[in-house]
Amino acid sequence: MSSAADHHAEVDPAYRLAHHFESPEQQFETGKFGMWAFLVTEILFFSGLFTAYSVYRSNEADLFSYASGYLDTTLGCINTAVLILSSLTMAWAVRCAQLGQQRGLKFCLIVTLLCAGGFMGIKSVEYHHKIHNGLFPNAHFGAHEDPDGVPLHITDESGATVANPAARPAPENLRSFFGIYFCMTGLHGLHVLIGMGVIFWLYLRARRGEFGPKYFGPIDFTALYWHVVDLIWIFLFPLLYLIH
Amino acid sequence: MTDNHDHHNELAHVMPVKVLLGVFGALLVLTGATVWVATHDLGRFDLSLALIIATVKAVLVALYFMHLRYDKVFNAIVFVVGILFVILFISLAVMDTGNYQSQLLRNADHVIRYR
Structure with a gap:
């Protein structure tokens, strides 16, 4: 019987086998299972918000239909495509690492980062428009324009502020839709930012040539996380932007 | 290939x-x-x-x-079971609000509504 230390001495250092694992396979599968378990908790975490969404939408169908009109479908659609592209490049990064393609790996990680940055950029443009229109659910909440961009209030001849008859009047619970909107997209955006940080860390490690066919666990597990971020957006997009 | x-x-x-x-x-x-x-x-x-x-x-x-x-099939099982619990969570909440929301509103003396 050889001790664990002896056993590890025979293992190629390229596997970066930690002392508490029996074999590279066990190390890889353990990390992967850990990530899957974490992803399940992530999905359960988001499910609280999806439940809030479902309960409010089932009670206030008209409100959701009206408020969804404030969201820019074109920007949402572009963001969906950008995130799907980043998922592709992340999956490709895993392939590159598995095959030892160092240049491809670094390129895929950079493209993923750029896509993630683009997603957040578009998201901030959208947030800016909403906040500018008084749709951020704080103490000063109150829409200035209806979903078609028509001012909700106008000044009459006497100088008094009156409701604009040309605008579609805002439903009374408009604020609850935007509470849900900002919580769901905000939590998702936070996940994108965290993902960007981790992918940047992977890029720095990839530049030092730390990954290869024998050791690519961190790339693989981060990719799994990144795909879950994409999965959540796949549901958020039609549920928030595409309501009749 | x-x-x-x-x-x-x-x-x-x-x-x-x-x-x-x-x-x-x-x-x-x-x-x-x-x-x-x-x-x-x-x-x-x-x-x-x-x-x-x-x-x-x-x-x-x-x-x-x-x-x-x-x-490994085990990872898939973990993931799918997680999704099943999400479905259970959402359906029960929606079922509950569907059944009792109208009653809640009727019984409330004053309902706090946000603008």
């Missing part, structure tokens, strides 16, 4: 480029489909159709981008 041997990894399944690009294309087409469908008023089928398309996209991502099809 002649290059099959080179494109092999000892620790995990390597996803062929063709599959990656195919899934990417399918996801873009489905995104277009869900936007196109939303321009038509299908009444109560609006939501179900949007959710069906989103679910198909999610399954594609999970099976191919996340390697679940080639992964």
Whole structure:
């Protein structure tokens, strides 16, 4: 019987086998299972918000239909495509690492980062428009324009502020839709930012040539996380932007 | 496939480029489909159709981008059981509000509503 230390001495250092694992396979599968378990908790975490969404939408169908009109479908659609592209490049990064393609790996990680940055950029443009229109659910909440961009209030001849008859009047619970909107997209955006940080860390490690066919666990597990971020957006997009 | 041997990894399944690009294309087409469908008023089928398309996209991502099809079955079981609990959570909450919300509103002396 050889001790664990002896056993590890025979293992190629390229596997970066930690002392508490029996074999590279066990190390890889353990990390992967850990990530899957974490992803399940992530999905359960988001499910609280999806439940809030479902309960409010089932009670206030008209409100959701009206408020969804404030969201820019074109920007949402572009963001969906950008995130799907980043998922592709992340999956490709895993392939590159598995095959030892160092240049491809670094390129895929950079493209993923750029896509993630683009997603957040578009998201901030959208947030800016909403906040500018008084749709951020704080103490000063109150829409200035209806979903078609028509001012909700106008000044009459006497100088008094009156409701604009040309605008579609805002439903009374408009604020609850935007509470849900900002919580769901905000939590998702936070996940994108965290993902960007981790992918940047992977890029720095990839530049030092730390990954290869024998050791690519961190790339693989981060990719799994990144795909879950994409999965959540796949549901958020039609549920928030595409309501009749 | 002649290059099959080179494109092999000892620790995990390597996803062929063709599959990656195919899934990417399918996801873009489905995104277009869900936007196109939303321009038509299908009444109560609006939501179900949007959710069906989103679910198909999610399954594609999970099976191919996340390697679940080639992964240990145990990981898939963990993931699917998680999803089942999410469905249970949402359905019970919606069922509950569907049954009792009107009663709650009727019984309340004053309902606090936000503008």
